[in-house]
Amino acid sequence: MGKRPSVVAHRGASEVSPEHTLAAYRRAVEAGADGLECDVRLTADGHLVCVHDRRIDRTSNGRGVLSTMRLEELDSFDWGSWKTPWADLDDEADLPDPDLLKVLTLERLLETVRDAGRPLELAIETKHPTRYAGLVERRLIEMLDRFGWAHPKIGSESPVRVMSFSWLSLRRMRALAPGLRTVLLMDRVPLRFRDGSLPTGVSYAGPSLEIVTAHPEFVDRAHKHGHQVHVWTVNTEQDVLDCADIGVDAIISDRPELALKTLAAPRPAASLPTSPSKPTRSPLRRPRRPA
Secondary structure: OOOEEEEEEEOOOOOOOOOOHHHHHHHHHHOOEEEEEEEEEEEOOOOOOOOOOEEEOOOOOOOOOOHHHHHHHOOOOOOOOOEEEEHOOOOOOOOOHHHHHHHEHHHHHHHHHHOOOOOOOOEEEEHHHHHHHHHHHHHHHHHHHHHOOOOOOOOOOOOOOEEEEHHHHHHHHHHHHHOOOOEEOOOOHHHHHHHOOOOOOOOEEEEEEEHHHHHHHHHHHHOOOOEEEEEEEEOOHHHHHHHOOOOOOEEOOOOOOHHHHHHOOOOHHHOOOOOOOOOOOOOOOOOOOOO
């Protein structure tokens, strides 16, 4: 095994804290995560917020389609209690932490990355399809420009990379900010990219765990084309070890603390698996998107 893969906290430390809340990201930073991951959607009044689903029903006490709501309305909902629904019945529980309850804007998350006190990367996934189409990418570049991260100077690199399942979205990003790194997320590998190549201008491959488990040779093929491989979503100790053994560059996990602990633990040479332990499955016929 070569260099340790970086550990990226998927929606923050979302196994233990409500996803996409400031508390989840702060916990990931405190745990030592190398990077953070978030999804972004555009509100009706033009704000980028960190929310995965098209509707807000699952992760808040509100209902409806996010893109039809203004930020002020979204901010009135509780975005954390769904994770611990019985907490309000505990007489000894601490007072609710505002960082667990408020909708998180991308601007606030960027401030968290900037103020972390150490190098910290941020992987931003644009969600598609959306009623606002290319406006999401334009708003994203405008926000990154405010932090000086949309157009890195020659010889430097932005801490931000943009991910999407949509090649069209990544093309728009390349046109707006050609120096920004991009990741093509894949729940199946198109035939033309099975040799490890990627569309022109895409920096990294973002295959699912199922893909690299069934086809670990894809990692080496991508590396031969000069592309890093960032794998989602890796949540068990064995999957972390398997990903490290096949040489992936980044592990995106709901459990960054577990991933870091697993990678840091000494491993007797005899215990190293010769190949991933999962049964072979073809992701070309069984696609799966992140939960």
